[in-house]
Amino acid sequence: MKKVHLGLDVGGTASRWVACDPDGQVVARGSVDGATAHVFNPAERQRLGTALAQMAAALVAEDLVAVGMVGGLTGFGSAAAAEIAALAKEALGLAPAQLLLTDDIVLAFAAQFQPGEGHLISAGTGSIGVHVAADGKMTRVGGRGILIDDAGSGSWIALRALDAIYRVLDRTGSLAEVQRLAGALFALVGGSEWHHVRQYVYGGDRGRIGALAVGVAQAAEAGDATALQILAEAGAELARLAQALQTRAGDRPIALIGGVLNLHGSIGTEIQNRLPGTPISQPNSDTALAAARLQASGEEHAWRAILASMLTPPVPSLGSSVSAAAP
Structure with missing residues (x-):
């Protein structure tokens, strides 16, 4: 069996893995079920165990054996x-010393920057901004979940759009003013009655809610003014994440990642307008590949020390200010 170095990017909708040889060349890659790091929940623990088992089975089918893994997991x-390491040992036979575990946003940062180099804004189902300083200090902004935060994300866009159409309905008794937007949303929901929308939103998860942002983009393309306004506001909210990082951690280049950025050009235009003079990039992000190459190159030892400092902070006293962790 050929020995490989693994990179794993675990997301709530899907998890992507890459296997590299010692030179960082891709040997195999694949996608398995989504999961989270919320292993305190028995259902989520099972989901993660299943995803790791699926990846292990794929490696066996390719006649590959893992000698180490860098993994980023949402939440x-x-x-x-310790519990995630136990699951990895059960599925892949890897000891804790062969693992480097972190959250997905930090791994995404490592895929784009060395510590201290830039600020990363991620806008997918949720949204968050992060900076990792040269000394390992991490600053996070946003990312507190769709019920109270994640401004500018797919879920935020979808919920703002639903709110907008129902406010029009309450005020006028008709959806005529937002016909394009309502029609696009209802097509994705699978029905136009309130019970259809209620079941879709309250009976699903944030990934399914976030998928409705595609309908908002479709309506914007068709010229719906409300949809265009919501998407511009999403860009403004993502720019605010970058501005918060600049205020707290200094001016740095901004890297933007996540599917929301591809929804409609108005989002990126608004971000650019609100960050004049700031170098902004939208790199193609292959976080699993970057993780595998990090493991293969041995650079994960430098990141291991950084992660140890950021994942075991002192308990703050009442009234102190701490960076918010993603839910």
């Missing part, structure tokens, strides 16, 4: 590390 925190 990861140090309290979950």
Whole structure:
């Protein structure tokens, strides 16, 4: 069996993995079920175990054996590390010393920047901004979940759009003013009655809610003014994340990643307008590949020390200010 270095990017909708040889060349890659690091929830623990088992089966089918893994998991925190390591050992036979675990946004940062180099804004189903300083200090902004935060994300866009159409309905008794937007949303929901929307939103998860942002973009393309306004506001909210990082951690280049950025040009235009003079890039992000190459090159040892410092912070006293962790 050929020995490989693994990179794993675990997301709530899907998890992507890449296997590299010691030179960082891709040997195999694939996608398995989505999961989270919320292993305190038995259902989520099972989901993660299933995803790891699926990846292990794919490696066996390719006649590959892992000698180490760098993994980024949505919702990861140090309290979950031991249990996730146990799942990785069960599925892949990897000892804790062969693992480097972090959350997905930090791994995405490592795929784009060395510590201290830039600020990363991620806008997918949720939204968050992060800066990792040269000394390992991490600053996070946003990312507190769709119920109270994640401004500018797919979920935020979808919920703002639903709110907008129902406010029009309440005020006028008709959806005529937002016909294009309502029609696009209802087509994705699968029905136009309130019980259809209620079941879709309250009976689903944030990934399914976030998928409705595609309908908002479709309506904007058709000229719907409300949809265009919501998308511009999403760009403004993502720019605010970047501005918050600049205020707290200094001016740096901004890297933007996530599917929301591809919804409609008005989002990127608004971000650019609100960040004049700031170098902004929208790189193609292959986080799993970057993780595998990080493991293969041995650079994960430098990141291991950084992660140890950021995942075990002192307990703050009441009234102190701390950076918010993603839910």
